[in-house]
Amino acid sequence: MTQPSSCPDTPTDVAKLDRRSFLKTGLGGTLFLGAVSTTMTLTGCASSPSERLPAVGTRMDARYQFRFLTDTDIEIFEALLPAILGPSLPEQPQSRRLIIAHTIERMDAGITQFGPANQSELRRLLDLLGFSLTRITIARVWSSWPDVTTGEAEAFLQRWQNSSIGLFNNGYMALVKISNVAFYGHQDQWHLSGYPGPPQWAVEALPQFKNA
Amino acid sequence: MSVNDPFTEGLELGWKVTDGASLTENQTIEADVVVIGTGAGGGTSAEILARAGLSVILVEEGGLYHQKDFKMNELTAYASLYQDGMSRVTQDGAIAILQGRCVGGSTTVNWTSSFRTPDETLNYWANQLGMGDLTPDAMAPWFDGREQRHNIEPWAVDPNTNNDVLRQGCEQLGYAWQIIPRNVKGCWNLGYCGVGCPTNAKQGALTTTIPGALANDTTLIHRLRADRLVMNQDRIDHLLASAMSADGVSPSGVTVTLKARHFVVAASAIGSPGLLLRSDIPDPFNRIGKRSFLHPVNATTAIMPEKVEPYYGAPQSIYSDEFNFKEGVDGPAGFKLEVPPLHPAMSAGVIPHHGQKQIDAMTNLPWTQSTLALVRDGFHPDSPGGNVSLRGDGSPVLDYPISDYLWTGLRKAFGIMAELQFAAGARKVSFVHMDSDWYSSWAEASAALDKLPMEAHRVRLFTAHQMGGCGMGRHPENSVVSSFGEHHHVSNLSVHDASIFPTSIGANPQLSVYALAARNSSRLASKLTG
Ligand SMILES: Cc1cc2nc3c(=O)[nH]c(=O)nc-3n(C[C@H](O)[C@H](O)[C@H](O)COP(=O)(O)OP(=O)(O)OC[C@H]3O[C@@H](n4cnc5c(N)ncnc54)[C@H](O)[C@@H]3O)c2cc1C
Ligand code: SF4
Numbered sequence: 001m002t003q004p005s006s007c008p009d010t011p012t013d014v015a016k017l018d019r020r021s022f023l024k025t026g027l028g029g030t031l032f033l034g035a036v037s038t039t040m041t042l043t044g045c046a047s048s049p050s051e052r053l054p055a056v057g058t059r060m061d062a063r064y065q066f067r068f069l070t071d072t073d074i075e076i077f078e079a080l081l082p083a084i085l086g087p088s089l090p091e092q093p094q095s096r097r098l099i100i101a102h103t104i105e106r107m108d109a110g111i112t113q114f115g116p117a118n119q120s121e122l123r124r125l126l127d128l129l130g131f132s133l134t135r136i137t138i139a140r141v142w143s144s145w146p147d148v149t150t151g152e153a154e155a156f157l158q159r160w161q162n163s164s165i166g167l168f169n170n171g172y173m174a175l176v177k178i179s180n181v182a183f184y185g186h187q188d189q190w191h192l193s194g195y196p197g198p199p200q201w202a203v204e205a206l207p208q209f210k211n212a
Numbered sequence: 213m214s215v216n217d218p219f220t221e222g223l224e225l226g227w228k229v230t231d232g233a234s235l236t237e238n239q240t241i242e243a244d245v246v247v248i249g250t251g252a253g254g255g256t257s258a259e260i261l262a263r264a265g266l267s268v269i270l271v272e273e274g275g276l277y278h279q280k281d282f283k284m285n286e287l288t289a290y291a292s293l294y295q296d297g298m299s300r301v302t303q304d305g306a307i308a309i310l311q312g313r314c315v316g317g318s319t320t321v322n323w324t325s326s327f328r329t330p331d332e333t334l335n336y337w338a339n340q341l342g343m344g345d346l347t348p349d350a351m352a353p354w355f356d357g358r359e360q361r362h363n364i365e366p367w368a369v370d371p372n373t374n375n376d377v378l379r380q381g382c383e384q385l386g387y388a389w390q391i392i393p394r395n396v397k398g399c400w401n402l403g404y405c406g407v408g409c410p411t412n413a414k415q416g417a418l419t420t421t422i423p424g425a426l427a428n429d430t431t432l433i434h435r436l437r438a439d440r441l442v443m444n445q446d447r448i449d450h451l452l453a454s455a456m457s458a459d460g461v462s463p464s465g466v467t468v469t470l471k472a473r474h475f476v477v478a479a480s481a482i483g484s485p486g487l488l489l490r491s492d493i494p495d496p497f498n499r500i501g502k503r504s505f506l507h508p509v510n511a512t513t514a515i516m517p518e519k520v521e522p523y524y525g526a527p528q529s530i531y532s533d534e535f536n537f538k539e540g541v542d543g544p545a546g547f548k549l550e551v552p553p554l555h556p557a558m559s560a561g562v563i564p565h566h567g568q569k570q571i572d573a574m575t576n577l578p579w580t581q582s583t584l585a586l587v588r589d590g591f592h593p594d595s596p597g598g599n600v601s602l603r604g605d606g607s608p609v610l611d612y613p614i615s616d617y618l619w620t621g622l623r624k625a626f627g628i629m630a631e632l633q634f635a636a637g638a639r640k641v642s643f644v645h646m647d648s649d650w651y652s653s654w655a656e657a658s659a660a661l662d663k664l665p666m667e668a669h670r671v672r673l674f675t676a677h678q679m680g681g682c683g684m685g686r687h688p689e690n691s692v693v694s695s696f697g698e699h700h701h702v703s704n705l706s707v708h709d710a711s712i713f714p715t716s717i718g719a720n721p722q723l724s725v726y727a728l729a730a731r732n733s734s735r736l737a738s739k740l741t742g
Contacts, residue, residue, distance in 0.1 A: 086567035088574075106287065113297025115461050117607045157566055161646060169646065169669035170305040176566045184574055185287050185557025193556045193577040195523060198284035198410075202402055206410055207217075208280045 049108075050074055064105045067112050068119065072130040075145040077104050077179065083153035084179045088192055099188070106182040125171055217412060218423040219278040227426040229276065232436035232455035233464065240469040243267040243431065244740060246451055247476045248438045248487065251317020252725035253709030254478035255417030255425065256358075257733040261476075262428035264737035269470055270422070270430055271453060273437040273479075274314035275460050278418060282408035286557035289407035292460070293321050298561075302598065303611040306668035307508060308561075309482075310676040315434050317480065319416030319722060322676070323405050323527040323553065324394040326364040327719035328355045329727070330533075332541045336591060340542075341714055342686045343695040354727040362395040362415040362726065369401055372525025374551050377516060377581045379530045381632030387534040392550075394526065395722070403524045403553055416722075435460060436468060439606070441475060441491035447704050448475050474740060478709040478729070481505075481678035485600040485711060486608025488682065488692070494701040499692045501600030503683050504610055505716040506675035507586040510622045511552065511562070512629040513573070514581045514638035515650070521578055527553035535628060536718055542592050545621025547585040548719060549629065554582055564646045564672050573642075582644075583633060585625030590680065590715030592617060600681050614673075619666040622673075626664075630657040644672045677721050682711040697732040708732055 050066040052074060069077075081100050082089060090096050111122060128134045135141050141148060141156050148156075160172035183189055190197055203209045223229060244266040247258045254270060262268045277292060290298035293314045300309040312318035331348045338347045358364070371379060371391075382389035399413040412419050426432060435456040441448045450471045457464035477484045485501040493500065532549040539546060552558075554577065563573045573580075589595045598612030630641045634654040641657050642650045647664055651657035664670070685691025688700040693712055699705040708729040710721050717724050 084566040084570075086571060088571050110287070110291055110297060111299075112459065113291040113461060114299045115296045115607070116605060117603055117609070118296050118299045154567065161566075166304070166306075166667070166669040173305070173564060173669070176564070176570075177561050180560035180563075180566070180570060181290075181557045182287075184560035185555075190556055192571075193559070193574040195556045195577060198404065199402065199524065202284075202400060202410070208283055208410065 064108075066105075066108050068122075069104065069108045069111070070126075070130075072145070073126045074104055076126060076129050077107065079145045079148040080153050080157070080175060081179060081183075082150040083157055084176055085183055088183070088189070102188070103179065103183045103186075106186060107178050110178065110182060122174065125174060217279040218419055219276070220280065222423055222426055228431040229426065230431070230433045231276065232433055232466075232468075233458045233460070235455045235464070235466045235468070238467050238469075240450075240471065241269060241431075242471040243269040244472060245269075245474045245476060246271060246470045246472040247478060247708075248451070249317060249478035249480060249483065249709060250315050250422060250432070250434075251312060251417055251478065251480055251709065252319050252722050253480070253729040254317065254476070255319070255421035256726050256729035257476050257478060257708045257736075258425035258430055259421040259428075260730060260733035261737050261740075262425045262430045264741050266429070266737065266740055268425060268428075268430040269472070270425065270432045271436050271438050271451070271470065272315050272317075272432065272434040273456070274312070274317075274434065276315045276432075276434045277320070277408060278315075279410065279412055282404075282410040284402070284404045284407060284410055286407055286555050289321070290557065293408060303609050304668060306614065307506060307612060307673040307675055309506075309610070309678065310674065311480065311482070311678055315432070316416050316418030316422065318676075320408055320418050321406050322416065322722060323720075324396055324414055324416075325528045325531070325550070325720040326359070326362065326393045326395045326723045329724040330537070330718045332537045333715065333718045336541045337714060343684065343714075345695055351727060351731075354731045355723065358723060358726040358730055359393075361730075362420055362723075363397045364393050364395045364415075364723065366391045366393045367526055367529040369399075369526065369529075371529040372403070372522075373516070373518070373520045374522040374525070374553070374581050375528065375530040377514070377520070377636045377638075378532065378549065378551050378583055378632065381636040382532050382534070384635035385632065387532055387632070389530055389532045389534075392529050392531050394529070396526075399526065401526055403527055405527050406553060406555075406558070433468070437463070438479065438487055439490065441477075441487065441493065441705070443491075443493075443702070446702065448702060451475060474704045474706070474736065476733075476736070477682075477705065477707045480709050481681050481711040482600055482608050482610050483711075484707055484709055485681035486602065489600070489602050489608070490606050493699070493705070495692075496701075497689050499683065499688075499690065501608075501681050503590065503597045503714065504600050504612070504681040505590045505597045505677075505679040505713065506612060507677040507679075507716050508589065508614065508618060508622065509584050509586055509674040509676070510625055510671055511582050511584040511644045511674075512626060512633060512641055513563075513644060514583075514630075514633035514636075514641045515576050515579050516581050516636075516638055517579075519578050520581045522551075522554035522580055522582065523556075523577075527551075535625070536588065544624075545587050545589070545592070545595065545618055546718070547587045547621060547625045549625075549632070550584055550586065550720075552582055552584050554580060562644060562672060562674070564644065581633065581636075581638070583629040584674075585622070585629060586677065586720075587618060587621045587625065588716055588718040589618060597680055610678075614668055622671065623661065623666050627658060627661055630654060630661070646670045646672070677710075677716070679710045679713040679716050679721060682707045683714040684712040685714055696735055697728070706732065706736060
């Protein structure tokens with residue numbers, strides 16, 4: 001499903017609300033804005049999971065099928081991950097691109113298990129960041145996500161981390177937590193934390209690792 | 213070091229186990245007792261009731277995972293074994309909630325520390341809350357029995373370095389410390405209790421009471437969510453439940469109606485009050501969901517001169533109760549000191565930073581020691597706990613405001629933990645707090661702590677111990693069930709899990725749940741068979 005081009009980028013009535021009044025809290029730390037998602041759903045502009053092709057050659061067999069993250073969400077994380085992960089990402093463009101793509105796929109897989117209530121909280125956070133009006137007025141990110149520089153992403157993260165408004169701290173935690181867990185938690189990045197993995201002698205002795 | 217898997221063997225022997233996701237048609241089933249939830253409370257209840265000759269149906273929302281699935285992998289374990297794929301939090305997002313959602317409940321992922329309910333807590337319940345039948349003497353035989361059933365003994369192996377740092381700090385500062393009793397049999401000392409024990413050494417519900425129940429007249433249906441208890445006049449007539457689809461989180465549309473003489477709710481704190489609220493169970497004094505407790509946890513991290521490898525070895529083996537009851541059971545907030553295991557995904561999710569600061573913390577993981585404080589909530593008027601309510605979709609959510617009383621305890625705990633780590637030789641210490649730096653001396657850390665805001669979202673807070681919400685007591689005005697877990701208003705309804713605690717425990721709760729569930733199920737069994 002592609003969004004009809006007639007869909008407004010931002011619901012008009014959102015603009016009338018002042019920013020505190022429509023922020024609601026929730027999840028992992030997530031934050032959010034019922035008005036945007038609701039209006040988008042009502043106007044038939046609800047976002048659907050990305051059908052984007054994953055980074056070429058990332059999977060041996062099947063290509064990853066996104067179940068939660070939309071094209072816009074993916075753009076958001078493509079812009080944020082270089083700031084969240086910083087020098088933990090390789091410089092070399094091809095492997096950098098692959099690692100970012102893999103991390104976003106794993107985030108999507110993890111979010112699938114969040115359950116409906118926490119998923120909708122996260123949806124509201126990502127919609128808030130995704131719609132240009134709220135991206136600009138609330139997140140104060142001026143460029144659209146594909147054009148956001150690492151410096152701008154870093155400034156955004158710091159604003160939300162250091163804000164005196166708990167809701168923004170909460171949104172910050174949600175974004176960095178799902179990113180950090182999906183990245184540092186995966187076998188491919190264990191070396192970054194010096195974690196050697198499960199003890200080899202135990203792996204060799206246990207039946208569930210046989211003929212795997 | 214046996215690695216026989218009771219589930220694999222039992223399934224071959226013909227245990228009655230159904231995956232809700234495999235159901236294609238609505239159906240009605242019936243037994244003497246329906247037990248909802250398969251964790252510490254549900255497993256214990258099912259085994260005792262089934263051994264007494266009653267037919268039992270065990271209902272579990274999560275999936276069945278056992279040895280074949282336990283591969284010491286954090287990401288798959290957090291997604292499959294934990295509530296909300298490990299994303300559960302309190303309503304405002306300020307406290308991360310770790311809770312199990314699988315056959316065996318939280319016992320499948322817990323860290324195996326096994327404490328009796330502290331005497332101070334039992335005496336408080338007996339003297340202040342009028343439950344004279346729960347004195348330490350009265351409960352002793354039930355603790356004895358459960359210690360046998362779950363093979364609970366003080367850990368005889370040397371603590372790993374992560375735990376030993378806590379011991380050393382206590383030695384240096386003259387604080388009391390003790391060895392933790394664990395529910396394990398032939399433990400390989402691996403350190404992966406939190407992602408499902410790969411060796412079946414852990415003696416949680418999955419390897420003890422649930423097999424015990426299934427070997428008798430019990431049917432287990434997993435990936436089946438209890439939605440609503442339906443009353444007929446003053447009794448529960450049946451339970452309506454929704455089968456989950458293969459993804460484990462979305463209902464497939466198939467419903468199961470479960471009929472029974474008696475219903476035991478053991479869906480734990482948050483889950484049990486949620487079910488009772490959805491069911492409109494009589495609640496004239498609005499008690500359901502109130503007084504929910506968490507043992508709010510804060511933590512410090514230290515970089516040690518030697519390798520700690522906090523991901524290996526029995527996760528918890530040393531504790532200190534120096535500050536738990538020191539200022540009286542209902543004085544300023546006391547806390548129990550322990551350590552958490554640290555694997556990369558857990559660490560990355562706990563440390564509240566990004567970029568270079570996150571990298572620095574992660575790179576030091578092999579040298580990192582962490583200490584945590586479990587703050588005892590619910591004993592003081594300024595610590596009334598939180599409140600469970602229902603979201604629009606019927607799922608339960610916990611609102612847990614953090615009072616100044618608790619912040620005072622949390623600040624004090626931060627200070628003591630940093631002091632302990634420096635006393636044990638830490639090079640530098642950081643508070644798990646958005647505004648914390650690394651400090652290289654106790655004086656520096658302590659000065660910084662004075663200025664750190666104790667506020668929601670600045671302090672990273674956690675809970676692995678959800679309690680209350682269906683509190684027990686003598687009077688319906690201030691409780692939901694009796695001290696035997698019997699509902700005050702509905703005669704064929706009992707609650708047998710951590711939700712019945714009228715305060716927090718002041719120690720890791722599993723043995724308290726096992727013991728009370730055993731006591732209350734034995735009584736229920738004799739009533740139903742009598
Ligand atoms: C990571 C972690 C570490 C811990 N470490 C320790 C420790 O070392 N020592 C200790 O004493 N305690 C520890 N605990 C806590 C301890 O395991 C729990 O306090 C205890 O298991 C609670 O027992 P319970 O019966 O109340 O709930 P649980 O054991 O959590 O079981 C409840 C079950 O009910 C199911 N359920 C919920 N709602 C529904 C529904 N609507 N329909 C069907 N099923 C439902 C859940 O999926 C779950 O499986 C730990 C917990 C965690 C998460
Ligand atoms: S330390 Fe390892 S073997 Fe022992 S109970 Fe925990 S996971 Fe099982």
